[in-house]
Amino acid sequence: MTFETPHIRVQDLNLYYGANHALKNISIDIPDKKVTSFIGPSGCGKTTLLKTFNRLHDSSLEVKVEGKVLLDGEDIYAKGVDVTAIRKKMGLLSQRPFPLPMSIYDNIAYGPRIHGERDRHKLDHLVEQYLKDVALWDEVKDRLKAPASRLSIGQQQRLCLARGLAVEPEIILGDEPTSALDPVSTQKIEELFLQLKEKYTIVLVTHILRQARRVSDYCAFVYMGEIVEFAPTEQLLLDPKEKLTKDYVRGFLS
Amino acid sequence: MNIRILKDKIAGRTMLVLTLVSILLAVLVAWGLFYRSLPLLENYSLTDLLTSSAWKPEKGEFGFLGFIMGTLWVTAIAIILALPLCLLVSIYLSEYAHPRLRKLIVPVVDLLSGIPPVLFGVWGVLFIIPLIQDHIAPSFVDNSAGYSVLAGGIVLAIMIFPLLITLFLEVFSTVPRDMLNASLSLGATPWQTVKKVLLKKAMPGMIASTVLAISRAFGETIAVLMVCGGNVPGIPHSVFDSGYPLPVLIANNFGETFSVPLYDSALLFAALLLFVIIFIFNAVSRIILARVKRKIE
Numbered sequence: 001m002t003f004e005t006p007h008i009r010v011q012d013l014n015l016y017y018g019a020n021h022a023l024k025n026i027s028i029d030i031p032d033k034k035v036t037s038f039i040g041p042s043g044c045g046k047t048t049l050l051k052t053f054n055r056l057h058d059s060s061l062e063v064k065v066e067g068k069v070l071l072d073g074e075d076i077y078a079k080g081v082d083v084t085a086i087r088k089k090m091g092l093l094s095q096r097p098f099p100l101p102m103s104i105y106d107n108i109a110y111g112p113r114i115h116g117e118r119d120r121h122k123l124d125h126l127v128e129q130y131l132k133d134v135a136l137w138d139e140v141k142d143r144l145k146a147p148a149s150r151l152s153i154g155q156q157q158r159l160c161l162a163r164g165l166a167v168e169p170e171i172i173l174g175d176e177p178t179s180a181l182d183p184v185s186t187q188k189i190e191e192l193f194l195q196l197k198e199k200y201t202i203v204l205v206t207h208i209l210r211q212a213r214r215v216s217d218y219c220a221f222v223y224m225g226e227i228v229e230f231a232p233t234e235q236l237l238l239d240p241k242e243k244l245t246k247d248y249v250r251g252f253l254s
Numbered sequence: 255m256n257i258r259i260l261k262d263k264i265a266g267r268t269m270l271v272l273t274l275v276s277i278l279l280a281v282l283v284a285w286g287l288f289y290r291s292l293p294l295l296e297n298y299s300l301t302d303l304l305t306s307s308a309w310k311p312e313k314g315e316f317g318f319l320g321f322i323m324g325t326l327w328v329t330a331i332a333i334i335l336a337l338p339l340c341l342l343v344s345i346y347l348s349e350y351a352h353p354r355l356r357k358l359i360v361p362v363v364d365l366l367s368g369i370p371p372v373l374f375g376v377w378g379v380l381f382i383i384p385l386i387q388d389h390i391a392p393s394f395v396d397n398s399a400g401y402s403v404l405a406g407g408i409v410l411a412i413m414i415f416p417l418l419i420t421l422f423l424e425v426f427s428t429v430p431r432d433m434l435n436a437s438l439s440l441g442a443t444p445w446q447t448v449k450k451v452l453l454k455k456a457m458p459g460m461i462a463s464t465v466l467a468i469s470r471a472f473g474e475t476i477a478v479l480m481v482c483g484g485n486v487p488g489i490p491h492s493v494f495d496s497g498y499p500l501p502v503l504i505a506n507n508f509g510e511t512f513s514v515p516l517y518d519s520a521l522l523f524a525a526l527l528l529f530v531i532i533f534i535f536n537a538v539s540r541i542i543l544a545r546v547k548r549k550i551e
Contacts, residue, residue, distance in 0.1 A: 054439055088441030098433040101455040111440040167440050
């Protein structure tokens with residue numbers, strides 16, 4: 001399945017962890033302002049694939065990446081690319097929330113500050129706006145100076161989402177962002193994704209098929225480092241074409 | 255009673271006793287030093303002992319200020335030199351260096367910490383002393399033999415290098431990689447991430463590591479003895495003056511001059527002073543550590 005103007009286009013991507021060939025000939029188009037989910041069993045490579053989008057593998061030097069990842073048509077693995085500029089375009093939500101070791105306020109202001117925003121009033125305004133965007137403002141407005149680690153884990157994950165939004169990304173990458181959360185917090189995050197897809201392209205790694213179905217428009221099944229099938233979510237989950245996909249969504253494969 | 259529950263109880267009690275014994279040892283050492291210092295303390299006021307720098311045991315003059323200052327100077331120089339360098343080396347190894355390079359360097363650093371202090375002393379005499387005498391000192395003072403608190407500080411700094419680097423690396427490795435990734439994925443550069451996240455998160459551990467290194471520096475004797483030129487007691491007035499730290503005082507004189515009245519008591523008082531300095535230093539840094547921890551958590 002291809003799109004005319006995908007937000008991210010992956011072309012013949014191969015990734016090696018030392019001798020381990022972790023991603024094999026991946027080609028996929030991630031559509032603009034839609035939610036695309038990657039499903040598949042643990043260790044299939046879905047998170048690895050996600051991390052190639054913002055070059056988070058750069059810090060682990062045993063990793064070798066071949067092929068292209070085009071962001072709005074530009075290869076992010078080309079020579080001389082400003083990695084920080086690419087990462088700024090993508091907000092990452094990890095499996096467990098990792099608030100930075102500072103106050104709630106400073107967590108949100110962190111991104112704008114490192115990109116040069118110094119105006120106190122503007123920062124105040126940004127913090128309020130993004131905390132409202134993730135429905136956290138009412139819960140924390142009286143303790144913005146408190147350490148972010150004092151929030152509940154569900155609140156922390158929403159804080160991390162707000163922190164990511166504060167650098168005005170175009171894309172949100174979610175790496176099983178609800179796997180550490182209780183059902184209520186999970187529901188809040190899922191609702192946020194549905195609202196946010198009007199403004200952002202969202203890529204979601206999940207191992208919960210129902211979550212993929214609730215949230216995503218398109219779904220890719222990843223298995224043993226390969227994309228087995230990529231289709232609109234309903235079609236992939238209810239009427240898969242490939243046998244492997246069929247086995248997985250019916251629970252025979254894990 | 256069930257045998258495995260009995261075993262558990264015995265193990266628990268035994269470990270409790272051993273723990274108490276190890277604490278008791280520290281108390282015993284302090285008490286022993288205090289007891290043996292009593293003859294000196296009965297004859298002199300504590301203020302005089304601590305504020306005078308006149309040291310003529312045969313005339314009955316015991317002023318410890320020179321030795322205290324010697325200890326503080328040497329330790330301060332060592333830590334001022336070692337801390338920034340070790341910090342940068344550790345950050346490089348932890349965040350920037352290629353894993354292969356890291357695997358090569360870390361064992362070498364560990365090896366350094368296994369070198370006996372006397373070798374550092376010899377090395378100091380052969381390299382640091384001439385370096386100070388011929389190249390560094392002439393630009394600042396007219397006349398220096400090289401044997402100085404600066405030499406002591408440099409040698410001591412190099413001795414605590416491996417300890418500090420190993421501890422810093424250990425502390426850095428406890429900062430979750432995903433927390434650093436969170437900062438990077440917001441578009442922060444690695445250096446911004448180091449400054450604002452890594453160092454902040456690692457601060458309590460770094461303070462604890464530094465305290466450990468300083469405590470070790472306070473007590474280091476042999477290498478310092480060889481390069482500090484401590485034969486004439488007195489307060490050092492510049493880094494090029496010779497110094498006479500407390501451990502050196504004890505090591506140089508213990509067991510030799512006990513015919514002089516109160517001399518042995520004075521040396522044990524020196525040991526007690528060292529003990530108290532390290533104790534106070536540790537206590538203060540624990541308070542600071544608790545504050546820092548509360549602040550970032």
